[in-house]
Amino acid sequence: MRGEVTLGPPGPPPTGLGRFGAFGGRFVPETLVPALVELEGEFTRAWADAAFRDELAGLLGEYAGRPTPVTECHRLSERLGVRILLKREDLTHTGSHKINNVLGQALLTRRMGKAEVIAETGAGQHGVATATACALFGLGCRVFMGAVDVERQALNVFRMRLLGAEVVPVTSGSATLKDAVNEALRAWVATVGTTHYCLGSVVGPHPFPWIVRELQKVVGEEARAQCRDRLEGRDPDLVVACVGGGSNAIGTFAGFLDSPAELVGVEAAGHGLDSGRHGASVARGVPGVLHGARSLFLQDEHGQIAEAHSVSAGLDYPGVGPEHAALAASGRARYESATDREALDAFSLLSRTEGIVPALESAHALAWVAREARRSIPEGATVLVTLSGRGDKDAAQVADLLAAEREG
Amino acid sequence: MTPLEVHLRARRERAPLLVPYVTGGFGAGWTDVVRAAAAAGADAVEVGIPFSDPVMDGPTIQEASHRALASGATPASIVAEAARLDVDVPVVVMTYYNPVLHAGHERFAGSLADAGIAGAIVPDLPLDELDGWGEAATAAGVAPVLLAAPTTPPERLVRIGARTEGFLYAVALLGVTGERRDLAPEARGMGRRCREATDKPVLLGVGISTPEQAAEASSAADGVVVGSALVRILLEGGGPEAVGEAVAELRRALDRAGPSGSRP
Numbered sequence: 001m002r003g004e005v006t007l008g009p010p011g012p013p014p015t016g017l018g019r020f021g022a023f024g025g026r027f028v029p030e031t032l033v034p035a036l037v038e039l040e041g042e043f044t045r046a047w048a049d050a051a052f053r054d055e056l057a058g059l060l061g062e063y064a065g066r067p068t069p070v071t072e073c074h075r076l077s078e079r080l081g082v083r084i085l086l087k088r089e090d091l092t093h094t095g096s097h098k099i100n101n102v103l104g105q106a107l108l109t110r111r112m113g114k115a116e117v118i119a120e121t122g123a124g125q126h127g128v129a130t131a132t133a134c135a136l137f138g139l140g141c142r143v144f145m146g147a148v149d150v151e152r153q154a155l156n157v158f159r160m161r162l163l164g165a166e167v168v169p170v171t172s173g174s175a176t177l178k179d180a181v182n183e184a185l186r187a188w189v190a191t192v193g194t195t196h197y198c199l200g201s202v203v204g205p206h207p208f209p210w211i212v213r214e215l216q217k218v219v220g221e222e223a224r225a226q227c228r229d230r231l232e233g234r235d236p237d238l239v240v241a242c243v244g245g246g247s248n249a250i251g252t253f254a255g256f257l258d259s260p261a262e263l264v265g266v267e268a269a270g271h272g273l274d275s276g277r278h279g280a281s282v283a284r285g286v287p288g289v290l291h292g293a294r295s296l297f298l299q300d301e302h303g304q305i306a307e308a309h310s311v312s313a314g315l316d317y318p319g320v321g322p323e324h325a326a327l328a329a330s331g332r333a334r335y336e337s338a339t340d341r342e343a344l345d346a347f348s349l350l351s352r353t354e355g356i357v358p359a360l361e362s363a364h365a366l367a368w369v370a371r372e373a374r375r376s377i378p379e380g381a382t383v384l385v386t387l388s389g390r391g392d393k394d395a396a397q398v399a400d401l402l403a404a405e406r407e408g
Numbered sequence: 409m410t411p412l413e414v415h416l417r418a419r420r421e422r423a424p425l426l427v428p429y430v431t432g433g434f435g436a437g438w439t440d441v442v443r444a445a446a447a448a449g450a451d452a453v454e455v456g457i458p459f460s461d462p463v464m465d466g467p468t469i470q471e472a473s474h475r476a477l478a479s480g481a482t483p484a485s486i487v488a489e490a491a492r493l494d495v496d497v498p499v500v501v502m503t504y505y506n507p508v509l510h511a512g513h514e515r516f517a518g519s520l521a522d523a524g525i526a527g528a529i530v531p532d533l534p535l536d537e538l539d540g541w542g543e544a545a546t547a548a549g550v551a552p553v554l555l556a557a558p559t560t561p562p563e564r565l566v567r568i569g570a571r572t573e574g575f576l577y578a579v580a581l582l583g584v585t586g587e588r589r590d591l592a593p594e595a596r597g598m599g600r601r602c603r604e605a606t607d608k609p610v611l612l613g614v615g616i617s618t619p620e621q622a623a624e625a626s627s628a629a630d631g632v633v634v635g636s637a638l639v640r641i642l643l644e645g646g647g648p649e650a651v652g653e654a655v656a657e658l659r660r661a662l663d664r665a666g667p668s669g670s671r672p
Contacts, residue, residue, distance in 0.1 A: 017536055027505055027534075027537055028532055030531075030534050031559050031582060033559075034561060173474075182461050182462075182463050186464075186466070186584045189582065190582050193559070287509075288509060289505045291461075291463075294509075302482040303483070303509065
């Protein structure tokens with residue numbers, strides 16, 4: 001299998017101090033600055049090093065199961081009147097795109113001579129992927145997870161512990177992903193000499209949004225080539241992915257930036273954009289600084305960060321990666337949203353029409369396509385949707401929600 | 409030289425500097441806590457403007473910040489109340505960058521200056537990102553106080569020392585704010601390194617909780633910042649008097665230790 005995965009050439013680094021247009025940067029306590037400078041240098045060297053790239057490509061092939069296929073959805077396409085292709089990140093080892101990033105960061109950790117990794121997790125997919133890579137490389141692993149998410153993602157908590165990771169429940173703030181990042185940053189401040197912070201999305205201080213984009217763009221590069229094979233050399237009309245912090249979307253978009261395809265990120269509209277309970281940071285956020293980067297964040301009129309809400313723990317974050325903020329500002333990508341209800345419907349729809357149970361996160365991208373097909377998406381258009389993960393982790397939660405609805 | 413630096417330079421000749429921290433907006437009587445700290449021998453007082461996501465703070469200050477925000481405190485309300493403090497030592501605020509950015513650099517700096525606030529510590533705004541805020545603060549006469557950390561390389565430490573105004577906040581350990589059983593082993597080395605890098609006043613903070621730790625730390629710096637140990641008193645139900653007594657005890661320990669002597 002080795003050699004099947006081809007990594008594209010390094011993409012352009014951000015300009016200045018990690019800037020994507022007006023967004024990005026390195027807004028962190030002084031304690032962390034030298035570690036981020038070191039990481040930036042190490043990644044720059046590693047990413048230009050053929051041996052590092054070969055080792056990563058080998059792992060992505062033999063261990064993670066890449067390349068992942070693109071699946072044509074015949075029954076769903078017929079139903080919606082648009083042609084739907086899925087990029088199947090749900091088929092990777094550990095069941096989501098998160099593995100692409102952590103294998104690269106685990107190699108970087110070893111390269112820097114660090115013995116322990118810390119990570120944050122929302123739905124638990126990044127935590128499981130990190131715990132997996134740490135088991136593979138013999139690294140210590142501590143995962144910070146909001147106490148609310150520990151409850152709603154019990155299966156992933158068990159998986160992380162099984163893999164040898166320590167799961168640290170975080171009770172501060174809203175006890176979700178935002179607070180898990182806060183606590184991971186605090187832990188990193190205290191252990192920065194010996195620990196690597198394996199950030200799971202395209203958020204955080206420079207160089208993380210850049211590193212994670214580079215490690216995830218294999219998704220978009222593969223999908224571009226696979227679409228061309230299937231579409232007689234054409235690109236899809238639309239490329240759609242869900243956006244929490246936005247790593248699967250950035251990885252997907254990176255492969256299509258220079259194509260004519262329209263790029264659409266789908267955020268969590270929760271109970272509705274006007275309900276005050278959602279995770280739509282591009283739609284309703286304003287520029288601010290959180291977790292080390294200038295980007296768009298949900299916040300109140302005094303600059304206090306608001307609590308996000310989504311049925312999906314992975315989208316329950318009040319901000320978005322800085323490159324998404326820049327893509328929204330430039331107009332190269334546009335950002336739409338889907339509600340909890342629509343995502344739950346799409347979760348069932350894909351299961352019944354295609355025999356594929358999507359992660360609730362990915363179900364948001366499908367939900368937007370299902371709503372807009374034959375409306376803003378013209379009949380017969382070709383739509384590539386990144387299925388960022390599989391829905392096994394969500395089965396118990398969705399079963400409870402549907403049961404509660406039936407009981408009314 | 410800012411008035412804050414002039415004041416601290418004069419005071420450090422007498423005895424090590426003591427800067428207590430109080431979370432602004434935490435409890436209706438928080439301004440009385442500041443007054444009690446000032447009256448008990450503080451050389452300046454640091455007032456925290458709470459932020460929802462304080463990544464440089466441990467559980468004690470997180471809890472006080474959370475309670476202050478839950479009770480309706482805002483950056484503007486705290487600055488307005490600070491304007492009426494009428495204490496005879498400088499007041500410095502500590503907050504995070506998002507509330508500053510949200511208010512706007514010039515507007516926030518202007519509001520601090522109007523309230524008579526002498527300086528501002530923004531721990532998630534390091535040297536490399538300081539520009540917009542640093543210029544606005546300096547122009548308004550509010551000292552932008554920078555932090556140095558045990559991980560800061562020597563050449564960078566010199567640049568931080570050159571850019572900070574008022575004083576240099578020397579982080580005494582690898583970690584976030586909070587009480588520790590012992591003074592961190594790296595604390596005194598950190599103080600010495602900072603004093604070699606700048607002749608501006610160097611205050612050691614983070615993990616300095618007891619009078620003994622304060623005295624020990626002050627041998628290698630111009631003084632100390634004490635936060636969580638005082639905020640804990642408030643969380644446990646203590647008021648201005650209890651905090652005043654704790655500050656007085658710190659003051660006595662530092663006075664006994666005496667000025668930390670000639671600088672390198």
